[in-house]
Amino acid sequence: MLTFKRHYHIPWREIEKKAVVVSVKDNEVVVFNEVGTEIWKFIKSERKINEIVNQVLSLFDSNKKTVKKDVESFLKDLQEREMLDVKQEIKS
Amino acid sequence: MSSRKLKVNIAGLSVLLEVDTREGYMMLEEWLEDYKNDTDPDFTLHFFHEEERFKLGFEGNLQGSSDEIIQMSVKMGHIDYQNRYAMGPDAAMINKELARFLFSNSLRIVVQYVLPKFGGVLIHASAVADNGKSYVFIGPNDGGKTTIAQNTGRVILSDDCIGLNRFEGGWNACATPWGNIHNYGLYPISGIFFISKSDRLESARVDKLTAVKKLFSNICTSFPSSQKHTSEIMENILSILEQVCCKIPAYNLWFRKDDNVFDEIIRRF
Numbered sequence: 089m090l091t092f093k094r095h096y097h098i099p100w101r102e103i104e105k106k107a108v109v110v111s112v113k114d115n116e117v118v119v120f121n122e123v124g125t126e127i128w129k130f131i132k133s134e135r136k137i138n139e140i141v142n143q144v145l146s147l148f149d150s151n152k153k154t155v156k157k158d159v160e161s162f163l164k165d166l167q168e169r170e171m172l173d174v175k176q177e178i179k180s
Numbered sequence: 181m182s183s184r185k186l187k188v189n190i191a192g193l194s195v196l197l198e199v200d201t202r203e204g205y206m207m208l209e210e211w212l213e214d215y216k217n218d219t220d221p222d223f224t225l226h227f228f229h230e231e232e233r234f235k236l237g238f239e240g241n242l243q244g245s246s247d248e249i250i251q252m253s254v255k256m257g258h259i260d261y262q263n264r265y266a267m268g269p270d271a272a273m274i275n276k277e278l279a280r281f282l283f284s285n286s287l288r289i290v291v292q293y294v295l296p297k298f299g300g301v302l303i304h305a306s307a308v309a310d311n312g313k314s315y316v317f318i319g320p321n322d323g324g325k326t327t328i329a330q331n332t333g334r335v336i337l338s339d340d341c342i343g344l345n346r347f348e349g350g351w352n353a354c355a356t357p358w359g360n361i362h363n364y365g366l367y368p369i370s371g372i373f374f375i376s377k378s379d380r381l382e383s384a385r386v387d388k389l390t391a392v393k394k395l396f397s398n399i400c401t402s403f404p405s406s407q408k409h410t411s412e413i414m415e416n417i418l419s420i421l422e423q424v425c426c427k428i429p430a431y432n433l434w435f436r437k438d439d440n441v442f443d444e445i446i447r448r449f
Contacts, residue, residue: 097411098411099411099412099414099415099417099418100418101418101419101422103388103389103392103422104387104388104389106389108389108392108393108418108422110396110411110414110415110418112410112411112414115401116396116397117392117393117396117397117418119389119393
């Protein structure tokens with residue numbers, strides 16, 4: 089199972105309830121919507137995808153299938169922008 | 181080795197420039213005449229000429245940042261222009277141009293790197309001063325920054341690169357020596373305008389979040405450093421821009437080439 093955590097060195101601020109995140113790789117600022125902002129804050133520590141999906145479902149009115157698809161797409165985008173630490177969870 | 185020293189202030193940063201040739205010193209003095217300042221320097225930049233190579237050095241007390249500066253100095257320290265020297269009667273002139281290019285770019289890179297640590301940023305913009313206030317115009321290359329500034333008939337702080345820095349509690353636009361037109365001065369900012377050429381004169385207020393994003397994309401950045409160090413600077417820059425956009429109103433401004441934009445700005449804002 090993979091875990092996801094935002095890179096500690098990515099500069100960001102919350103402005104008007106939206107995460108304004110610097111893509112150091114692309115040298116630009118990316119503004120997340122409300123859902124993206126909540127995910128970004130939630131992945132301060134390592135999270136599995138089902139934890140992220142459940143967090144989104146607890147905050148927004150949507151169905152699980154749609155949320156899972158959106159979360160996967162969002163995480164893929166973060167990974168491409170080198171904003172994300174992705175690890176294989178080590179089972180003890 | 182004897183050297184000559186010149187103290188200047190650019191966008192609130194005091195810089196001691198040290199050069200080892202009379203010609204280099206005279207070039208800097210001529211270029212930076214209006215920026216001379218006698219305050220204690222925040223850092224020192226050395227330009228030395230050695231065996232047909234320019235060497236750049238840096239000294240400064242930046243509280244925990246010396247490793248970044250050392251990295252930068254190492255990367256920038258041996259800029260080799262020897263293959264680009266011209267031979268023949270034009271050599272002196274071309275060498276002077278090359279030296280000016282090197283001085284100008286080195287100083288700009290260092291200032292844009294160091295300034296955020298002192299609470300300011302360099303930004304691609306023109307700015308004009310009027311009645312003790314300044315107005316900042318931001319747009320793409322050939323987007324009208326110079327045109328709009330010239331049409332105002334006011335003092336142009338710069339037509340290409342300005343500093344944003346905080347003085348006496350307010351955000352100021354500061355002249356910088358980069359750009360074709362620049363006049364030394366710093367003035368509290370009344371408004372920031374993101375300009376676009378159009379067939380009409382129109383304006384619309386920009387929300388804070390959009391303003392931060394637009395400003396960020398116009399920040400002068402070419403950091404010769406690692407991702408970790410770049411991230412720290414970006415963090416500073418983001419914080420500065422948020423503060424600027426909290427205090428200064430920003431607008432989209434569409435204009436026609438011959439519009440007297442400034443009178444319209446004064447009338448509308």
